[in-house]
Amino acid sequence: MQNTGQENPTGKKPASSAGGRVKPEIPAEFKAELIEKLDQTALIRILAEHGSEPAAVFRKGIACKRLAVIGTKESVPSLAALLGDDRVSDYARDALELIPDPAADQALREALPKLKGLLLIGVINSIRRRRDSKALEPLGKLIYGEDAAVAGAAALALGEISGSAAAKILQGALGATAGAVRADVAGGALLCADRMMTENREGALALLDFLSRPDIPGNVRIRAMHLQVAAAASLKRPRTAPSPK
Amino acid sequence: MKAAGAVAAAPMIVPSAVLGQRAGAVAPSDKVVIAGIGIGGRGMASVNTVLRYQDTRFVAICDVKKQRREIIKKLIDERYQNSDCMMYAYQEELLARPDIDAVIIATPEFWHAPLSVQAAHAGKDVFCEKPCSMSIQESRALADAFRRTGRIYQAGTQRRNGPNFVWAIEAARTGKLGKLQTVHANVGTYIMWPPIPSKDWLPEEPEPPKEVLDWDRWLGPCPWRPYNSFYVTGGGGWNNWYDFHGGGILEWGSHTVDLCQWAADCDETHAVEYVPKGANGAPYSVHCTYSNGIKLVMRDGNNLGKRLPDDGWLGMGSCSVRFEGDEGWVETGDGGRIAVSDNLRGDAPARLSDSLVLHNHWRDFIECIKTRSQPRANADRACNSHITCHAAFIAFELGRRLTWDPAKEEFVNDAEANRMRSRALRKPWAV
Numbered sequence: 001m002q003n004t005g006q007e008n009p010t011g012k013k014p015a016s017s018a019g020g021r022v023k024p025e026i027p028a029e030f031k032a033e034l035i036e037k038l039d040q041t042a043l044i045r046i047l048a049e050h051g052s053e054p055a056a057v058f059r060k061g062i063a064c065k066r067l068a069v070i071g072t073k074e075s076v077p078s079l080a081a082l083l084g085d086d087r088v089s090d091y092a093r094d095a096l097e098l099i100p101d102p103a104a105d106q107a108l109r110e111a112l113p114k115l116k117g118l119l120l121i122g123v124i125n126s127i128r129r130r131r132d133s134k135a136l137e138p139l140g141k142l143i144y145g146e147d148a149a150v151a152g153a154a155a156l157a158l159g160e161i162s163g164s165a166a167a168k169i170l171q172g173a174l175g176a177t178a179g180a181v182r183a184d185v186a187g188g189a190l191l192c193a194d195r196m197m198t199e200n201r202e203g204a205l206a207l208l209d210f211l212s213r214p215d216i217p218g219n220v221r222i223r224a225m226h227l228q229v230a231a232a233a234s235l236k237r238p239r240t241a242p243s244p245k
Numbered sequence: 246m247k248a249a250g251a252v253a254a255a256p257m258i259v260p261s262a263v264l265g266q267r268a269g270a271v272a273p274s275d276k277v278v279i280a281g282i283g284i285g286g287r288g289m290a291s292v293n294t295v296l297r298y299q300d301t302r303f304v305a306i307c308d309v310k311k312q313r314r315e316i317i318k319k320l321i322d323e324r325y326q327n328s329d330c331m332m333y334a335y336q337e338e339l340l341a342r343p344d345i346d347a348v349i350i351a352t353p354e355f356w357h358a359p360l361s362v363q364a365a366h367a368g369k370d371v372f373c374e375k376p377c378s379m380s381i382q383e384s385r386a387l388a389d390a391f392r393r394t395g396r397i398y399q400a401g402t403q404r405r406n407g408p409n410f411v412w413a414i415e416a417a418r419t420g421k422l423g424k425l426q427t428v429h430a431n432v433g434t435y436i437m438w439p440p441i442p443s444k445d446w447l448p449e450e451p452e453p454p455k456e457v458l459d460w461d462r463w464l465g466p467c468p469w470r471p472y473n474s475f476y477v478t479g480g481g482g483w484n485n486w487y488d489f490h491g492g493g494i495l496e497w498g499s500h501t502v503d504l505c506q507w508a509a510d511c512d513e514t515h516a517v518e519y520v521p522k523g524a525n526g527a528p529y530s531v532h533c534t535y536s537n538g539i540k541l542v543m544r545d546g547n548n549l550g551k552r553l554p555d556d557g558w559l560g561m562g563s564c565s566v567r568f569e570g571d572e573g574w575v576e577t578g579d580g581g582r583i584a585v586s587d588n589l590r591g592d593a594p595a596r597l598s599d600s601l602v603l604h605n606h607w608r609d610f611i612e613c614i615k616t617r618s619q620p621r622a623n624a625d626r627a628c629n630s631h632i633t634c635h636a637a638f639i640a641f642e643l644g645r646r647l648t649w650d651p652a653k654e655e656f657v658n659d660a661e662a663n664r665m666r667s668r669a670l671r672k673p674w675a676v
Contacts, residue, residue, distance in 0.1 A: 015437055019480030023447075024473065030446035054449050054471045061468060062444060069664050090468040094669035100660065122672030129382075129667065149673060156675070187366060194393050219368055223395055241511045241537035 029055040035062040040075055043067055047078040047092075057087045064091035071095050073103040080107035089119055093126045105132040112138050121153045128157035136161065140169040143177065143185065151177070152184030159191030164200065167192050167207045174216070186211065186220040193224070197231060205231060271300045277614050280305035280339055281349045282360060284317050285479055287374055288351025291401070292317065294607050295349070296324050301611065304345065307333040309459040310477070334459060336360060340367035347397075347614055350374065353483040354491060358383040359466045362676045365396040370614050372607070374401035375499040376491050377627045381635045382667035385654060386676040388628035399610040399620040400627035402503050404564060406605035408597035409581045410504055413568060416575045417508040421589060423572025427540040428509050429558055430501035431565045431578065432531075433493030434546040440494050440641050441525045442487040447473035466670035494531065494641065495634045498543055500564045502637075503622070503630035508568050509539045512626050515633045516541050519640035519647045531637040536651070543637055559584055639665045 016023040035046065046063040049056060060082065067075050076099060082092035096104045109132065111123045124142070127135045135157070142154035155173065158166045170189040177185050189211055196204035208231070210216075211224035279301055284292055295301050303324075306317040314332040321330035333339045339348070340363065347370040350360050358378045361371045371391075377400050378384040391398045404410045417425050433440075449471035452460045460472045467488040475482045476489070483489040490496075506512050516533035523529030523545075530544040546563060558567050558576070565578025573586035575593065585593040606622070613620040632654070639662050640647040648657040656662040670676065 015439060015485045018475065018482040018484065019478040021475060021478050021482070024475055025448075026443075026445045027448050030448070032444035036444070054446070057469065058446055061470075065444065069661055087469040090669055090671040094468070097667065097669050098664045100664075118672045125672065125675045126669060128675065129669070153673065153675070190393060194389070219394075223393060226395055227393070241509070241514045241535045241539070243537050 030058050032058075032062045035059060036066055038063070038066070040067065040070060040072065043071075044075050044078045047075075047082060052085070052087065060088050061091040064088075064095045067095040068098045071099050073099065073101040075099070076101065076103040076107050079104075080111060083107075083111045083123060084115060084119060086119065089122055093122055097126045097129045105130055105134060108132065109135050109138065112142070117147065117150070120147075120150055124150070124153040124157050128153075128160045131161045133161055133163060133165070136165050136169060140173070143169075143173045143181065148179075148181050151181045155181070155185040155188035156191060157188075159188030160195065162192045162195035162199075164196075164203050167196065167203065171207070171210060183217050183220075186217045190220050190223055190227075194227065197227075201231070273302075276300055276302045277611055278344055278346045279303050279349060280307065280342075280345045280347075281317060281351065282307045282336055282339065283350065283352030283356065284308065284313065285351060287401075288349060290603060291349050291351065291372065291374075291607065292320070294603050296321070297604075298607075298611070304329065305331040305333060305339055305342065307336050307339040309334060309462045311457050334456075335462065336363065340364055340369060343368075346370060347372065347610075351401075353489055355379055355467050355483075355489050356465050358387045358676050359670060359674045361387055361398065362390040365390050365394040365398070368394075368396070370397040370610075372399045372401065372610050375627075376495045376631065376634075377499065378631050378635070379491055380667045381632050381654065383676050384628040384631040384635065388624045390676070391624035395617075397610070397613050397617065397620065398624035398627070399606070399613070400499075400503075400622040400624075401606075402500050402622045402627065402630075403602050403606035404500050404504055404579075405507070405621040406609055407581075407599045407602040408605075409577045409583050409599055410566065412583060412594065412597055413566065413575045413577045414504065414508045416585075416589070416593075417568040417570065418510060420570075421572075421592065422568060422570025422574060422586075425509060425539055425568065425570045427542060427569045428505035429542045429544065429565075429567035429569075429576075430498055430505045431546045431560070431563070432498045432501065432543045433496035435493060435523075435526060435529055438485060438490075438493035438496045439525050440492045440529055440545075440638065442485045442490045442492050444487045446470050447475055450474055464671065466674035468669075468671050491634070492638055493529075493545060494543060494638050495631070497546065497564055498634040498637070499627075499631060501566050502541070502543060502634050503626065504566050505541055505568075506626070506630045506633065508566070509535055509537070509541070511535050511537070511539070512629060514651045515629055515636060515649060517649050517651060519637050519649065521637070521641040521644060521646075525641075529641065531641055533633065533637060541633070543634075635666075 043063040043066055046059050079092045079095050082088045108123055108127050139154045139158050143151045145151055158170055170185055170192055173185045193204045193207040208224045208228045212221055279295055295303055303321050306314055308314045318330045318332050322328050348364050350373040354376045357373050361373050364371050378387055450473050452472040517536050518534040520532040528545055533541040561576055561582050562578035562580040567576040573589050575585045577583045581596045581599040583593050609620045636649050647662050650657055
């Protein structure tokens with residue numbers, strides 16, 4: 001998106017056009033403003049509405065976006081009920097990922113055995129975002145399931161959650177999986193070691209050492225060795241601004 | 246650069262130039278093999294730049310739009326006088342090719358971070374157009390992924406290699422302005438890109454056949470919504486929709502805030518305080534402060550070309566920046582003109598041509614691919630400048646002053662703001 005001095009010197013191209021086309025009118029049923037002003041109780045009521053047509057998806061989607069910012073544990077059951085809805089589940093996950101209450105973690109964990117395929121991967125990814133350490137055991141089991149994409153997502157989630165227990169599960173899986181799943185498990189283990197570096201440096205270094213073995217997939221093995229070297233050199237990113245010159 | 250697994254058919258007779266024996270020729274093993282993902286108008290500028298080089302080879306295009314795939318293939322095949330450019334609808338197939346060293350990602354921005362991370366995990370180096378992320382969390386995940394995988398990342402913030410911008414930054418960093426006090430970043434004009442995009446939807450239209458345009462894959466990490474052809478219109482039909490676009494601050498701030506962070510010696514951090522002014526759909530600004538005391542002013546570009554009474558900012562073309570110290574100031578923008586305070590007139594060129602800025606930026610990337618060093622717009626720098634932009638966006642959307650802790654990467658005592666640091670990605674995408 002380069003912008004040159006000659007391209008738009010006065011900024012007259014309006015936001016309501018693109019490629020010479022004028023933006024179509026927004027239908028009344030697709031306007032977000034009124035829904036965004038509702039309180040949590042009214043938003044929860046929208047989540048319970050029937051219908052799967054676009055207008056219903058829109059109302060629930062905007063309600064979820066708002067609950068992502070203001071929702072409490074009161075809205076968790078209604079959001080969890082949408083995790084099996086293909087079009088709405090991602091909106092519900094957006095809210096569940098951000099509600100700062102253990103009820104959201106529990107709802108996501110309880111959804112794991114109820115879902116399959118993409119819907120299940122979505123929930124796994126949300127658990128990954130929340131780094132829910134109580135989900136280690138069910139995630140570990142999913143690595144050995146029939147769906148390789150689910151297994152890969154579970155391995156990466158374990159890596160993101162990290163910690164000694166996650167590392168142990170991933171190390172075990174490296175000896176019991178093959179092909180694409182094993183590659184994802186190795187990637188998850190590398191992620192796990194990286195995340196552990198600030199919380200459990202010795203554990204992280206031990207995992208990196210394990211990942212430097214000759215039988216580990218090459219890309220992960222090489223990076224594990226690099227990260228070991230970087231850790232030994234105590235490379236640390238400064239986060240404060242230097243004084244002005 | 247990788248010998249094994251090359252997909253292109255080997256010629257029956259190998260010309261000397263292919264073996265690197267002719268003066269100036271580059272052997273295939275020394276060429277950086279590049280592919281494109283989502284090449285539209287902006288991506289075409291990068292492709293045309295790459296096609297001029299002897300040490301690169303463009304071999305494949307991936308796009309959810311059949312028409313775009315065919316346009317790029319035609320361009321590439323005409324340039325190389327063969328029919329070797331491969332077309333893919335899905336990035337997984339392209340990223341699985343072991344002969345490809347690097348990818349150009351020029352999709353709409355909501356795809357940028359997930360695709361970049363996916364490419365890094367596939368062992369590819371990445372040149373990605375800006376904005377590079379849709380949230381603070383994506384910004385951090387992007388930088389972490391490239392550090393962890395050891396891949397090279399260059400953000401499409403080519404002004405970091407623009408001679409006029411670099412001159413101004415050097416002036417700020419070497420004390421020519423005295424003690425640096427304020428840096429100004431021109432952000433997207435509210436007329437084109439309001440700071441807060443719309444959460445509304447356009448009316449539903451029938452989806453085109455999947456082989457013509459795969460709407461589900463176009464949406465990618467964004468939550469589902471019905472198809473409307475306006476969204477996929479070239480020239481930015483996806484702009485100004487909340488799920489697809491980061492708003493005006495990110496639109497140009499990804500360039501100009503990025504330059505200001507460099508000038509302020511803040512490439513490794515983010516501003517710590519954010520004070521929004523103005524309203525969506527009107528002139529706006531966000532006044533920020535770094536922990537070293539330097540002020541950062543983001544202001545929309547609606548006043549381009551006009552002298553503003555409040556702060557004397559000239560406005561020198563799009564993406565202009567201004568750096569003020571206690572002994573002088575410098576200002577520049579697209580087009581290459583440089584304006585300075587009276588005391589610097591003897592030192593400063595009136596103009597430095599920016600005609601080669603994209604070439605400079607690409608050569609920086611190509612050389613870093615070869616040497617495995619970090620380019621000017623690397624993932625860490627892009628992450629940090631994008632976090633400053635996202636934090637400003639959140640302050641503007643909430644309409645209140647926010648304080649940011651760069652070490653913890655969280656807002657101080659503001660739970661609502663902290664819940665705006667990330668967005669869920671649609672299944673199965675993740676960063």
